[in-house]
Amino acid sequence: MASPTAYARHDHHRCIDDALLAARRICKTQGARLTTLRERVLAKVWQSHRPLGAYAILELLAEDGEGHPAPPTVYRALDFLQEQGLVHRLSSLNAYIGCDSPGQPHDSQFLICRHCQVTVEVASRKVSEAVARCAEAKDFNIQHSNVEIVGDCPNCQKKAL
Amino acid sequence: MASPTAYARHDHHRCIDDALLAARRICKTQGARLTTLRERVLAKVWQSHRPLGAYAILELLAEDGEGHPAPPTVYRALDFLQEQGLVHRLSSLNAYIGCDSPGQPHDSQFLICRHCQVTVEVASRKVSEAVARCAEAKDFNIQHSNVEIVGDCPNCQKKAL
DNA sequence: GCGCAAATTGCAATATTATAACATTTTATT
DNA sequence: AATAAAATGTTATAATATTGCAATTTGCGC
Numbered sequence: 001m002a003s004p005t006a007y008a009r010h011d012h013h014r015c016i017d018d019a020l021l022a023a024r025r026i027c028k029t030q031g032a033r034l035t036t037l038r039e040r041v042l043a044k045v046w047q048s049h050r051p052l053g054a055y056a057i058l059e060l061l062a063e064d065g066e067g068h069p070a071p072p073t074v075y076r077a078l079d080f081l082q083e084q085g086l087v088h089r090l091s092s093l094n095a096y097i098g099c100d101s102p103g104q105p106h107d108s109q110f111l112i113c114r115h116c117q118v119t120v121e122v123a124s125r126k127v128s129e130a131v132a133r134c135a136e137a138k139d140f141n142i143q144h145s146n147v148e149i150v151g152d153c154p155n156c157q158k159k160a161l
Numbered sequence: 162m163a164s165p166t167a168y169a170r171h172d173h174h175r176c177i178d179d180a181l182l183a184a185r186r187i188c189k190t191q192g193a194r195l196t197t198l199r200e201r202v203l204a205k206v207w208q209s210h211r212p213l214g215a216y217a218i219l220e221l222l223a224e225d226g227e228g229h230p231a232p233p234t235v236y237r238a239l240d241f242l243q244e245q246g247l248v249h250r251l252s253s254l255n256a257y258i259g260c261d262s263p264g265q266p267h268d269s270q271f272l273i274c275r276h277c278q279v280t281v282e283v284a285s286r287k288v289s290e291a292v293a294r295c296a297e298a299k300d301f302n303i304q305h306s307n308v309e310i311v312g313d314c315p316n317c318q319k320k321a322l
Numbered sequence: 323g324c325g326c327a328a329a330t331t332g333c334a335a336t337a338t339t340a341t342a343a344c345a346t347t348t349t350a351t352t
Numbered sequence: 353a354a355t356a357a358a359a360t361g362t363t364a365t366a367a368t369a370t371t372g373c374a375a376t377t378t379g380c381g382c
Contacts, residue, residue, distance in 0.1 A: 035348095
């Protein structure tokens with residue numbers, strides 16, 4: 001199992017660039033409008049592999065100088081990005097993170113490090129299936145599932161925190 | 162698979178009574194103090210099989226007439242109840258629900274109906290194991306996992322909503 | 323029972339996250 | 353260019369949660 005990029009030293013500019021390119025491609029094919037603002041918000045979300053709160057995004061946007069949007073603006077952009085499957089919301093943190101594999105619908109789980117906050121998205125068929133069976137067994141019809149796993153990432157384990 | 166109590170017509174007073182009895186027993190053995198306030202909060206949480214927000218609990222307490230606690234009071238009681246494993250917090254709803262099988266530590270998942278909000282706690286070994294394997298595969302050390310599944314409960318499916 | 327320390331609760335203020343309502347601007351299309 | 357729809361701006365406020373400190377209650381040793 002290759003270690004997720006997020007845990008390794010890597011050229012993060014590439015993560016950002018890839019995310020923006022994918023977003024443009026997806027929005028184009030969907031006929032959705034990836035405006036400047038939305039793209040700026042997406043870029044901020046992708047500034048790291050840590051989930052970012054709406055107000056943190058707001059501050060980062062303000063630092064750019066190009067306009068100081070108000071909360072509704074950011075929330076609307078985030079709503080749009082979620083609808084397009086470009087970002088996920090982590091409800092246990094009230095924060096947002098870029099989607100790892102946008103475009104195709106997928107069921108994902110999140111590994112959230114409680115020390116460094118680095119968060120990795122995984123798409124485990126085993127987990128998805130187990131969840132599906134578990135719901136079926138109770139005659140429950142799944143619309144959406146949210147799996148957030150909190151613990152220690154490999155890096156932080158090494159640091160013996 | 163027996164249908165969960167929450168979905169069936171049942172004597173709900175018994176759910177409340179059982180929860181309170183179990184809570185007293187558990188706190189006693191743990192040397193934890195289940196005060197009047199904490200017990201009142203627990204009773205409110207158990208008033209239904211729907212998750213309840215902190216401010217909703219606050220209002221219910223106020224209706225009783227016996228003092229109108231302020232938010233911190235309720236949040237502290239909820240923190241205590243969570244520490245004792247007597248209630249769970251559903252982060253996707255910012256709401257709290259009574260624990261189904263308090264006492265022993267357990268890994269649970271929640272089936273949340275998007276129509277009637279009735280929420281059932283399940284403890285699927287398959288899901289727990291799949292989650293554990295998925296984390297292991299990324300060399301991630303789980304501290305806690307949160308699985309919230311949103312969809313249509315059996316009753317609401319029948320009503321064809 | 324009495325006094326002390328610790329735990330709990332009360333209380334006021336405030337922080338944080340999110341949305342409502344409506345005005346304005348931008349965009350795509352005619 | 354005119355229009356309608358979409359997006360953004362703006363102001364205010366709602367909903368959720370916490371901080372800090374004072375007052376009270378409780379458990380416990382004496």
